[in-house]
Amino acid sequence: MSRRVLVVVPTYQERENVVPALDALGAHVPAADVLVVDDGSPDGTGQLAEDYAAALRGAADRGDAPAGRAVHVLHRTAKQGLGPAYVAGFRWALGRGYDVVVEMDADGSHRAQDLPRLLAATDSADLVLGSRWVPGGAVENWPWHRKVLSVGGNTYARLLLGIPLRDATGGFRAYRSELLRALPLGEVASQGYCFQVDMAWRAVRAGARVVEVPITFVERVRGQSKMSRGIVVEALVAVTRWGMHERSRRLAGAFRRTAG
Ligand SMILES: Nc1nc2c(ncn2[C@@H]2O[C@H](COP(=O)(O)OP(=O)(O)O)[C@@H](O)[C@H]2O)c(=O)[nH]1
Ligand SMILES: [Mg+2]
Numbered sequence: 466m467s468r469r470v471l472v473v474v475p476t477y478q479e480r481e482n483v484v485p486a487l488d489a490l491g492a493h494v495p496a497a498d499v500l501v502v503d504d505g506s507p508d509g510t511g512q513l514a515e516d517y518a519a520a521l522r523g524a525a526d527r528g529d530a531p532a533g534r535a536v537h538v539l540h541r542t543a544k545q546g547l548g549p550a551y552v553a554g555f556r557w558a559l560g561r562g563y564d565v566v567v568e569m570d571a572d573g574s575h576r577a578q579d580l581p582r583l584l585a586a587t588d589s590a591d592l593v594l595g596s597r598w599v600p601g602g603a604v605e606n607w608p609w610h611r612k613v614l615s616v617g618g619n620t621y622a623r624l625l626l627g628i629p630l631r632d633a634t635g636g637f638r639a640y641r642s643e644l645l646r647a648l649p650l651g652e653v654a655s656q657g658y659c660f661q662v663d664m665a666w667r668a669v670r671a672g673a674r675v676v677e678v679p680i681t682f683v684e685r686v687r688g689q690s691k692m693s694r695g696i697v698v699e700a701l702v703a704v705t706r707w708g709m710h711e712r713s714r715r716l717a718g719a720f721r722r723t724a725g
Pocket of ligand 2: 574685
């Protein structure tokens with residue numbers, strides 16, 4: 466029996482990108498359903514996605530297209546950050562019996578053609594990270610300082626948290642539903658890059674099998690990034706706090722073992 470896959474695509478102000486993203490998914494992973502999670506974008510992204518979904522349903526009803534994938538839209542009232550949008554999308558997926566849930570940006574940075582390899586890897590992993598920083602991975606159109614920031618941030622997280630991952634901040638990944646069900650989604654308060662690290666770290670601590678698959682990340686050509694200095698700072702502060710907490714926990718454990 467084939468597994469049911471849902472691709473969750475968070476959007477905020479992606480009017481020029483959302484339709485090409487949905488088309489690319491249809492071309493490369495035609496069996497996967499899609500959930501666009503729009504935070505009330507003032508530019509009408511949510512309505513565009515809604516129209517796309519309706520056209521797809523209409524074509525299937527008329528028999529012009531096979532009744533294959535479905536596109537759904539979850540409208541949220543205000544911009545609340547990437548983390549809460551994903552948590553809402555995950556809950557939506559778990560309530561509808563999907564087996565695999567994918568995270569993917571709407572801005573063209575994550576290539577739909579890389580997704581079949583991520584999905585294939587979920588056969589033997591609970592969480593598959595699309596990774597820019599493993600052999601075979603790449604980034605297109607980033608100035609050197611963006612690369613330094615990403616590699617540096619990931620190295621910091623790896624060393625401080627003790628997780629063996631090269632790209633824990635990336636947002637192109639596939640989860641098996643069993644893992645999402647086992648994680649306390651209600652406790653995840655992180656917003657931006659921090660959300661990705663938070664989820665990867667929780668997965669590692671839960672004993673999940675986490676693997677990295679190389680992807681080519683392409684910097685967006687249309688629209689604007691929503692990542693702010695605040696989001697980078699949030700991630701740095703959180704990773705530092707988690708790292709310190711983890712260290713003192715391990716130290717206390719070692720102390721109890723020597724004392725006892
Ligand atoms: N629903 C929702 N989507 C968001 C929010 N912030 C960013 N996104 C979406 O998340 C994806 C990644 O954001 P982006 O700004 O491209 O981040 P960057 O690639 O790190 O610069 C894009 O599809 C955005 O539209 C948000 O607050 N809510
Ligand atoms: Mg982007």
